[in-house]
Amino acid sequence: MGQAETAQDRIFAGGGGEGYHSPQELLLKYGNRHGLIAGATGTGKTVTLQVLAEGFAAAGVPVFLSDVKGDLTGLCEPGDPGAKTHASFLSRAETIGLDLSYRAYPVLFWDLYGEKGHPVRTTIAEMGPLLLSRLLELSEPQEGVLNVAFRLADEEGLALLDLKDLRALLSFIAENAQAVSARYGLVSSQSVGAIQRRLLVLENEGAANLFGEPALDIADLMQCAADGTGQISILAADRLMNSPRLYATFLLWLLSELFEVLPEVGDPEKPKLVFFFDEAHLLFDDAPRALVARVEQVARLIRSKGVGVYFVTQNPADVPDNILGQLGNRVQHALRAFTARDQKDLARAAQTYRANPRFDIETAIREVGTGEAVTSLLEAKGVPGMAERTLIRPPFSRLGPASEAALAAARRGSPLAGKYEQAIDRESAFEILKARAEKAAAEVAATDQAAPEAAEREFAQGRRYGGSRSSGSAASGREAPRTSRSSRSDSATDTLVKSFARQIGTKGGQALVRGVLGTLFGKKR
Structure with a gap:
């Protein structure tokens, strides 16, 4: 009898076979201790993400992930026994002792532009001045002016819902900079003008679609299907990746909203939600210290809300050390060491794993092939597991994009059909x-x-x-x-x-x- 996709309290990630010792299983109890999926392009990160998403969903845990290449829509469709990959999947399943049984998963599709899924919106007020400043790439004085605008809006009861609300308020502040400065501190019309220009750039990138109502209800991301399978929410990010700062800021806003809205639950038997942050390096590139501190705070505290956050990136060095140290479940695919800096990053990555006397971790990270990884998953009492060379199990859903028929069926059957499609423009x-x-x-x-x-x-x-x-x-x-x-x-x-x-x-x-x-x-x- 082979391994099942998931046991009652754990997810089977892979392992088994000659040279691959104990099966690698992610304990659901520690699923909210966060994780890292890292590796060079083409080494299998996306498939690992798909496999873990399947495992959490099968265990009744809702999942949110971004699909940056369009490859993850296949989660809504069972794997194809007639596909070219079927034979290799069967061979790998036999090697690691897995019962290969293809199946589909309940999927909700989301799209900031409203083209490939339900529109995703938030309001200017909910985004807040810190994240909005990051999104607009504002200087410190310009960020100060934006904070004044938010304060003024609060005191005057002026709801900031969409971009035209913010523009109107900024125009007023610019024309009356002297009087506003007398109360809130120096506000220059030049700074306001710079913010207005950045808003125009943002609008040209399509961000106007993000701001407005109805705003996303976080509860809609935390549902299960009738059979108890966790719902997988997929954000279409292939077009969104053309605006990387918008992509990163939106996902950080969503993570912050989860942190603000969800109640404390301590350490549940399984997570309430698992959040995969693909292309995580975009979050930290040129990020100001205040923003990195915010991410660190959220990562440290959100696990007590029952949320697990899994960063997906090419190199562990992309993630600041203070955050990397909080990622207990790790899957490290191959890293290439072509330059001196690459070799240094490889050595640092190897040092973060619990040593295994059977092999040299640095060498293993350099040599593992596609679909293989060095894994370290938390064991009993939250102790980091010993590093193991692991064959990642094959996915049960379709590898690659879903068929048009399956996508259309998933969208028609969405339980949220009609809730977000029509924008609302109330008085603001x-x-x-x-x-x-x-x-x-x-x-x-x-x-x-x-x-x-x-x-x-x-x-x-x-x-x-x-x-x-x-x-x-x-x-x-x-x-x-x-x-x-x-x-x-x-x-x-x-x-x-x-x-x-x-x-x-x-x-x-x-x-x-x-x-x-x-x-x-x-x-x-």
């Missing part, structure tokens, strides 16, 4: 600011219409009782009435808000947008 910062400006414009228009009539009455009354035209008449042209536009346009409040009304499309370009910053001046209407 843009609409609120525009409405206030239009109301103020109407008030100014009414005042402007009344002012000449009052002046004429005053002039007529002065002539009737012998007053002089030069003493305050509208006709003299030397001293306009105090209610005239010229006097009013010089007021501090008008200077603060007049141009914003023009920018958001009202006809009253000189209107006083009273109330937009009511709390800023402490005035109540």
Whole structure:
């Protein structure tokens, strides 16, 4: 009797055969202790990711992963006994003692662009200034201005949902930089302009699709099928990878949301969710210290929420040491050592494994072939397992992209059909600011219409009782009435808000947008 895909408390990852000693099994109890899948291009990382995703799903654990090459859609379709790989799969299954039984898994497809799956959205407010600054590649002063915008939005009750909300608020801040600076610290119109330009670049990359409502409900990623199999959520990332910073920031936001939303569960018997972060090096490339600290905090604490995070990358050196030290379950495919730096990275990778007297780990990492790996999986009491050379088991689902028929069937049968497809544009910062400006414009228009009539009455009354035209008449042209536009346009409040009304499309370009910053001046209407 061969190994099953998963036992009650463990996932069979591979092993067995001549030169391959004990079977390598990932204990579900330690599935939330995070993990690493590393190796050079073409050494089998994607198949290992697929195998582990299958194992977690079969154990009733929901999985989220990104599909950067389009190869993982095959999870929704059983493996093909007529495929060219079938014979080699049978041979490997026999070698490692596996019962090879092809099957499909319940899959939900997601796509930030809404083309290959359910649209994925969040709001500007949920993304927050730290991640948004990373996404926009802002300097420290520009990040400070963005923090001011978020603070102002909170105090004024201006919901920031999509890009036009943020643009409207930034435009207002730029036109009134002096008054805003008086309360929140220096805000330069140049910094605001730089942020606006970065928003334009972001929009050109298609990020406008990311921001809005309905926002993603985290609970929709943590479902199981009727038979108890964990649902596998696949994010289409082949197009998204053209904007690597957007890709990395979105996945980090999702990870942060899981951290913020989920309750503490301690150490459950199996994870509540497993999150695979493919191309993980994109998260850390040129990342500011504050962002790396945030990732470290999430990685350290999210396991108590029942979430396991598995980083997939080419080289363990891509992951900062403080985070690498928290990754207990490791699958190391071959590393190439063509340069001095490659050799140094190889030596460092080998040193992070528990030594095995049967072989030299550094040599093994250099020599393992495609589909082989050096593995170290946590054992009882969370102790790192001894490094082993391992044959990774073949996947039970289809290797490579699913057929169009299978993809169409999976999308039609989605339990979330219709929930996210239609975007919602409710009242938020843009609409609120525009409405206030239009109301103020109407008030100014009414005042402007009344002012000449009052002046004429005053002039007529002065002539009737012998007053002089030069003493305050509208006709003299030397001293306009105090209610005239010229006097009013010089007021501090008008200077603060007049141009914003023009920018958001009202006809009253000189209107006083009273109330937009009511709390800023402490005035109540």
